[in-house]
Amino acid sequence: MALLEVKNLGISFGGLRAVDEVNLSIKKGQLFGLIGPNGAGKTTIFNLLTGVYQPTDGTILLDGVSIVGKSTAEISMAGIGRTFQNIRLFKNMSVLDNVKAALHNHEKYSLLAGIMRLPLYYSKERQMNKTAREILKVFDLDKEENYLASNLPYGKQRKLEIARALATRPKLLLLDEPAAGMNPNETAELMDTIRLIRDKFDITILLIEHDMKLVSGICEQILVLNFGTELANGTPEEVLNDPAVITAYLGE
Numbered sequence: 001m002a003l004l005e006v007k008n009l010g011i012s013f014g015g016l017r018a019v020d021e022v023n024l025s026i027k028k029g030q031l032f033g034l035i036g037p038n039g040a041g042k043t044t045i046f047n048l049l050t051g052v053y054q055p056t057d058g059t060i061l062l063d064g065v066s067i068v069g070k071s072t073a074e075i076s077m078a079g080i081g082r083t084f085q086n087i088r089l090f091k092n093m094s095v096l097d098n099v100k101a102a103l104h105n106h107e108k109y110s111l112l113a114g115i116m117r118l119p120l121y122y123s124k125e126r127q128m129n130k131t132a133r134e135i136l137k138v139f140d141l142d143k144e145e146n147y148l149a150s151n152l153p154y155g156k157q158r159k160l161e162i163a164r165a166l167a168t169r170p171k172l173l174l175l176d177e178p179a180a181g182m183n184p185n186e187t188a189e190l191m192d193t194i195r196l197i198r199d200k201f202d203i204t205i206l207l208i209e210h211d212m213k214l215v216s217g218i219c220e221q222i223l224v225l226n227f228g229t230e231l232a233n234g235t236p237e238e239v240l241n242d243p244a245v246i247t248a249y250l251g252e
């Protein structure tokens with residue numbers, strides 16, 4: 001069974017059909033790419049998968065269970081984590097606290113335990129510090145744990161965003177243009193990190209990306225969208241050699 005199974009997904013905004021009859025089947029552990037020209041509907045699909053928008057048509061199953069109609073918080077708890085095109089860190093909080101804030105959302109101890117600083121609170125806090133540091137280490141951000149997020153260079157802020165998404169312990173991680181604004185060295189490093197996350201944490205990844213080198217370098221399967229509909233779906237080689245894709249996407 002696929003981890004994510006999307007059938008005939010659609011949404012309209014007024015008269016605009018932003019996503020139309022999109023199908024997506026992502027296996028556990030797969031690295032899947034979603035590409036297409038500006039305005040093709042890529043971010044809208046992320047918003048549909050995370051409950052920001054509710055589809056007008058279609059079904060979305062995560063691990064065989066429907067997530068249509070659920071809130072963003074419920075979907076996060078169900079196992080879909082995401083990053084955004086524009087970085088959304090807590091800029092005035094430390095690097096460590098940014099990751100801990102994401103962990104907190106998934107931790108369960110009573111408000112009373114927190115306010116009264118009960119022993120349970122301290123043991124959870126200790127555990128959270130340990131987990132947050134382990135995650136930062138994966139991203140090579142452990143030495144900067146006390147820096148303010150806003151003081152990190154851009155490439156590291158992008159990595160911290162992914163670290164925060166990972167802290168919600170997703171089964172499926174959605175990355176919206178993770179390499180946007182990165183230089184070639186940062187992009188190459190990011191590719192290694194994305195592969196590492198998949199391998200080390202056994203996480204399935206769906207990413208939107210304009211950087212073709214990144215997409216074809218790490219994705220096993222790619223869905224190409226154009227005007228909200230599927231243009232092609234296959235391996236990077238199949239998709240990037242598809243004449244319809246070359247015409248629509250590369251403008252040739």
Ligand SMILES: Nc1ncnc2c1ncn2[C@@H]1O[C@H](COP(=O)(O)OP(=O)(O)OP(=O)(O)O)[C@@H](O)[C@H]1O
Nearest residue numbers: 013016018036037038039040041042043044045085
């Ligand atoms: N909330 C909304 N209300 C109205 N139209 C919207 C809304 N969200 C997205 N759209 C429209 O839906 C279409 C798809 O937008 P979307 O942002 O998903 O494209 P995209 O493929 O992610 O583009 P880009 O690569 O530029 O980020 C666009 O025409 C956009 O203007």
